[in-house]
């Protein structure tokens with residue numbers, strides 16, 4: 001039987017089945033909060049410091065005071081992992097606005113809540129998705145403009161992505177690709193997107209309303225080390241559809257090849273040779289202590 005892992009909730013370690021939040025928490029009422037998804041490979045927390053830096057940046061963007069400083073947060077997270085004892089696992093670190101009243105104003109929420117969930121997860125797009133790739137659609141719903149509640153902030157509000165996933169579900173596809181407010185390619189619902197064009201990597205830029213993904217940065221650096229060209233540049237739908245290879249990347253999705261877009265095959269082979277090389281190199285690097293924090 002799978003064990004019931006411990007969840008950290010505001011300083012207490014409780015079995016996940018007993019972990020609770022208030023019905024008056026603004027995270028629940030309004031998606032008012034922030035989070036990080038982090039993976040552990042071979043007891044190395046991949047890019048933990050980068051995730052914590054981004055969490056505190058997201059907090060600043062929504063004027064949320066995290067009740068723990070960054071070092072104390074790191075210690076709480078590592079203690080949760082030690083108690084659960086997994087070799088490979090996934091962490092969902094959330095900071096919600098905390099308890100308030102039913103009004104929208106966060107001024108009524110005096111203290112944020114910190115929750116650290118640590119479980120083992122299946123691959124985001126199911127077993128075999130890295131070998132056979134996934135089918136996608138281009139969603140009709142667009143990413144919010146950068147002067148709106150953009151996905152640049154890693155907030156608990158994923159309604160925009162959920163609408164796109166629902167559209168993919170209705171069309172029998174595995175996931176959706178979302179365009180930005182100008183009509184350029186942005187990202188997928190919970191991952192960023194990279195295309196291979198003329199043998200080089202082409203990634204939509206941060207200005208295309210995408211999340212500053214830690215995996216994306218890691219993969220682009222890794223590709224450069226392997227000798228591939230890398231361009232961060234606006235991408236049209238035409239360029240995407242003509243690409244030799246397309247893959248999604250993110251903590252949950254890792255590197256997942258895209259087999260088709262709107263029913264049209266991507267390139268001639270899934271995964272393509274570049275994607276295959278990157279998947280293999282990512283598998284080697286992600287468990288090295290230099291790219292993360294070893295659970296002592």
Ligand SMILES: Cc1ncc(COP(=O)(O)O)c(C=O)c1O
Pocket residue numbers: 037151161187188189190191192210211212213214215216249250251252
């Ligand atoms: C909308 C969105 N884009 C991209 C990503 C990938 O980011 P990262 O590689 O930092 O996990 C995520 C991950 O949560 C996401 O939710």
